[in-house]
Amino acid sequence: MGKVIILLGPPGAGKGTQAKKISEKYGIPHVSTGDMLREAVRNKTELGLKAKAAMDSGKLVSDDIVLGIVKERLSRSDCKKGCMLDGFPRNVSQAESLKEILGERYNEVVALLVDVDENILIKRLTGRRNCLKCGAIYNIYFSPPKVENKCDKCGGELIQRDDDKEEVVKSRLEVYKESTLPLIEYYRNEGKLKIVDGSQEPNLVFEKVVQLLGL
Ligand code: ADP
Ligand code: ADP
Numbered sequence: 001m002g003k004v005i006i007l008l009g010p011p012g013a014g015k016g017t018q019a020k021k022i023s024e025k026y027g028i029p030h031v032s033t034g035d036m037l038r039e040a041v042r043n044k045t046e047l048g049l050k051a052k053a054a055m056d057s058g059k060l061v062s063d064d065i066v067l068g069i070v071k072e073r074l075s076r077s078d079c080k081k082g083c084m085l086d087g088f089p090r091n092v093s094q095a096e097s098l099k100e101i102l103g104e105r106y107n108e109v110v111a112l113l114v115d116v117d118e119n120i121l122i123k124r125l126t127g128r129r130n131c132l133k134c135g136a137i138y139n140i141y142f143s144p145p146k147v148e149n150k151c152d153k154c155g156g157e158l159i160q161r162d163d164d165k166e167e168v169v170k171s172r173l174e175v176y177k178e179s180t181l182p183l184i185e186y187y188r189n190e191g192k193l194k195i196v197d198g199s200q201e202p203n204l205v206f207e208k209v210v211q212l213l214g215l
């Protein structure tokens, strides 16, 4: 049984960016509750319809919906060799549930905080663009694609998430402070917290992450 890596940090810290690098290089599955929820919304599944209103306004989707998807995903065979949780847990109650779900595997948990100063988050979030086809992450200010609105990797169209518009970004940052920030102390107390400075260039952050996680 491999490590269970929990990526912690505010919206826009670079969790997804680092997760994709780790997943590409080490083959560890990237389990992003945000990506899974957005897919459900796009496919208009029952679960997606339930989650949509909360997501549009930058609030958290209910714990039972999210726990359902996470449980199902973690039970698949590819997660046996380890996995990376991105965007989950989002509050202390989800963290307690995760502990229960993992049982013995909880010993393998490492929580990695991608730490960045609040004042750069707005630009990272409002400048974020994602490839519709392959999920690659860009930023119009910090890491623009070679051709405007086109993915360097697959030529797919780049779009801005609805919740990356400035009005919603502010409410997401509030929700983070209120609900998710306490998880830093939670995992510190559990003796599982590691911290990486996420303000540097993505490849430098990646080097540190690899060292910290012992990959
Ligand atoms: P999160 O998953 O934590 O919300 P993302 O990985 O999607 O964050 O990154 C948010 C935005 O910031 C994206 O536009 C991404 O290209 C950009 N970004 C990520 N890491 C860095 C970094 N180290 N320096 C500058 N910009 C970054
Ligand atoms: P980011 O990585 O930019 O912070 P995510 O993609 O993780 O954003 O999440 C987008 C939205 O999906 C959140 O604002 C929230 O509505 C919903 N969401 C994702 N993960 C969870 C979770 N673990 N619990 C509740 N809601 C979630």
Ligand code: ZN
Residues within 6 Å of the ligand: 131, 132, 133, 134, 135, 136, 151, 152, 153, 154, 155, 156
């Ligand atoms: Zn692409």
